[in-house]
Amino acid sequence: EVQLVESGGGLVKPGGSLRLSCAASGIGFSNVWMSWVRQGPGKGLEWVARIKRNADGGTTDYAAPVKGRFTISRDDSKNMLYLEMISLKTEDTAIYFCTTGRLNNWFDPWGQGTLVTVSS
Amino acid sequence: EIVLTQSPATLSLSPGERATLSCRASQSVSSFLAWYQQKPGQAPRLLIYDASNRATGIPARFSGSGSGTDFTLTISSLEPEDFAVYYCQQRSNWYTFGQGTKLEIK
Numbered sequence: 424e425v426q427l428v429e430s431g432g433g434l435v436k437p438g439g440s441l442r443l444s445c446a447a448s449g450i451g452f453s454n455v456w457m458s459w460v461r462q463g464p465g466k467g468l469e470w471v472a473r474i475k476r477n478a479d480g481g482t483t484d485y486a487a488p489v490k491g492r493f494t495i496s497r498d499d500s501k502n503m504l505y506l507e508m509i510s511l512k513t514e515d516t517a518i519y520f521c522t523t524g525r526l527n528n529w530f531d532p533w534g535q536g537t538l539v540t541v542s543s
Numbered sequence: 544e545i546v547l548t549q550s551p552a553t554l555s556l557s558p559g560e561r562a563t564l565s566c567r568a569s570q571s572v573s574s575f576l577a578w579y580q581q582k583p584g585q586a587p588r589l590l591i592y593d594a595s596n597r598a599t600g601i602p603a604r605f606s607g608s609g610s611g612t613d614f615t616l617t618i619s620s621l622e623p624e625d626f627a628v629y630y631c632q633q634r635s636n637w638y639t640f641g642q643g644t645k646l647e648i649k
Binding site: 458467468469470473484486520526527528529530531532533534535536 | 577579585586587588589592593598630632634637638639640641642643
């Protein structure tokens with residue numbers, strides 16, 4: 424069974440930084456593209472960032488609102504996905520989910536999410 | 544950016560009834576469309592991908608149709624556990640989601 428477990432969320436002041444982690448198990452982690460998707464309080468879903476598998480170049484891509492502030496990375500030796508977030512804004516407040524693109528690059532499955540709150 | 548518009552925003556039905564949810568794209572996404580179900584306090588779950596393929600473990604009462612710009616998710620006979628929020632998502636041009644349809648018990 425595939426399991427994705429996020430951690431690292433918390434309360435941070437505007438302008439601050441945070442690093443999210445996602446531990447994957449039950450999946451050939453090195454063979455899948457991974458993404459972060461977020462959901463603001465009472466809002467819909469927003470794709471944040473994607474990293475391809477190393478066999479596809481390990482390329483990273485970002486949504487416009489986070490480009491230049493967020494960095495997605497992976498450690499295939501540890502089956503870990505990361506999201507480094509700097510210069511955080513109040514509008515970054517959300518639950519952050521990690522998810523795989525193992526099924527034709529669709530998001531499946533998802534972790535339970537980790538809450539990031541940006542507030543003074 | 545491709546905008547996905549879902550309708551209705553809220554759908555009130557009773558168990559046993561048929562549900563029809565719509566998703567319209569601002570430009571063609573071919574068949575690169577998926578549907579997700581999200582219950583309160585839970586992560587989304589993939590139901591349908593490539594417009595009409597059911598994901599593993601998804602009951603046959605869920606079906607998807609459409610291509611281009613107009614798509615439909617149909618739940619043939621609602622079970623109590625089907626009342627949730629449903630999102631469509633495209634991957635034709637990056638990734639965007641619709642704003643969701645809340646399916647509530649009438």
